[in-house]
Amino acid sequence: xxxxxxMLLCYWLAVMTPPGFVPDTPEWRYQLGNDGAEIAxxxxxxxxxxxxxxxxxxxxxxxxxxxxxxVYGTCILKMDHHCPWIFNTVGFANHKYFFLVLFYAVVNLWxxxxxxxxxxxxTLERDTPFLVMFLVLFGETLTGFLAVVVT
Numbered sequence: 001x002x003x004x005x006x007m008l009l010c011y012w013l014a015v016m017t018p019p020g021f022v023p024d025t026p027e028w029r030y031q032l033g034n035d036g037a038e039i040a041x042x043x044x045x046x047x048x049x050x051x052x053x054x055x056x057x058x059x060x061x062x063x064x065x066x067x068x069x070x071v072y073g074t075c076i077l078k079m080d081h082h083c084p085w086i087f088n089t090v091g092f093a094n095h096k097y098f099f100l101v102l103f104y105a106v107v108n109l110w111x112x113x114x115x116x117x118x119x120x121x122x123t124l125e126r127d128t129p130f131l132v133m134f135l136v137l138f139g140e141t142l143t144g145f146l147a148v149v150v151t
Contacts, residue, residue, distance in 0.1 A: 003111070007104030011086070014098045019069075019091025020077040022060050102150065109147035116140050 053062040055075050062068075067079040069089045077092035090098045120140050123133045 001108075001111070003104050003107050007101060007108060010097045010100040010104060014090075014094050014101055015086045015088055017088075017094040017097060019072070019079070019089040020093035021072075022058075022063065022066060022075040022077060024060075106147070106151050109143055109150060113140070113143045113147050116143060 054060065055062050055068050057068050058074050060075055062075055063077065065078045066075050068074070069076045069079060069082060071082050072089055076089050078095065080090040080095060082089045083098065086098065086101075088094065116136070116139060119136050123136045
């Protein structure tokens with residue numbers, strides 16, 4: 001099924017694509033100029049005291065919507081969360097692939113749920129072994145539960 005292939009491809013891309021880091025160049029390092037003012041690139045978000053935001057762990061200026069990830073040990077651009085299912089942080093560069101994995105998973109689960117109903121009816125109407133009936137009903141129940149939760 002093409003949707004399953006697309007889901008696996010996006011899963012691989014979500015796992016393998018780095019989330020997007022703050023550049024490690026000198027102009028992004030937190031430093032004070034000769035007059036005591038901060039030297040930083042143009043950013044809009046500031047603290048309440050009108051200073052530019054910077055990370056206290058990695059010592060870089062934090063662009064808008066940037067957060068420090070403890071797993072990577074650096075700041076991630078547009079960080080969403082660290083996902084244990086892909087063992088990667090969802091950020092600027094791989095957010096699209098993560099969203100598409102969820103979308104294709106929902107499509108696959110609902111497709112399986114609808115097409116497995118015929119097998120469930122078949123096992124209930126005929127004299128099937130208990131193990132086969134149990135596995136088909138368990139698969140349908142598990143698919144239904146996951147389809148509702150992921151949707």
